[in-house]
Amino acid sequence: MIAQKCPQDAGPTTGQGDHGLGMLKPFAALLAPLLSEGFVHHRPDSTSSTKAEWLAALQAALVPLADMQVEVHHLLADGDHVVLHSRRRLPDGGPEIVVVNIWRIDGGLVAECWEIIEPVAQAAANLVWWEATEG
Numbered sequence: 001m002i003a004q005k006c007p008q009d010a011g012p013t014t015g016q017g018d019h020g021l022g023m024l025k026p027f028a029a030l031l032a033p034l035l036s037e038g039f040v041h042h043r044p045d046s047t048s049s050t051k052a053e054w055l056a057a058l059q060a061a062l063v064p065l066a067d068m069q070v071e072v073h074h075l076l077a078d079g080d081h082v083v084l085h086s087r088r089r090l091p092d093g094g095p096e097i098v099v100v101n102i103w104r105i106d107g108g109l110v111a112e113c114w115e116i117i118e119p120v121a122q123a124a125a126n127l128v129w130w131e132a133t134e135g
Contacts, residue, residue, distance in 0.1 A: 028059040036109040044116055054113075067091045080105045087120075096120040 032055055039051035049057065067090065074085040082103045089096040097117050104112040118126060125133075 027062055028055040031055065031058070034110055036106060036111045039110060040112050042112065042114045065090070098123070 032051070035051050035055075037051065039054070041049045041054040043049075069089050069091065071087045072084065073087065074083065076083045082105065084099075084101045084103075086099050086101075087096065088099060097119050099118075100116045102114040103110050
């Protein structure tokens with residue numbers, strides 16, 4: 001298992017009290033060259049986003065998730081696919097999620113990503129997803 005803090009720990013900050021957010025500002029710009037122009041991000045609800053939409057959403061999420069810790073449990077590659085299974089948590093007892101990302105690589109760039117996110121607090125209920133819920 002590999003434990004990492006989010007990328008703001010990778011470089012200097014821009015000033016006092018920014019929690020390393022100076023590094024986060026260009027983070028989406030750092031990822032952009034790794035994605036193909038036709039990149040598509042797929043979600044379980046059958047929605048998808050383009051490269052520009054996904055990078056904008058990622059950039060918007062970086063501030064509230066700045067101190068998130070990521071534990072990599074599995075990183076697997078087979079042919080043109082790479083799979084990452086990770087556990088992510090916010091500090092001080094904040095929410096915790098388990099994420100599975102599947103990336104398809106084409107020409108050395110990420111062409112597609114499928115992502116499944118499960119809040120750990122809801123994991124037991126999801127084991128019997130077919131049962132009717134109260135409410």
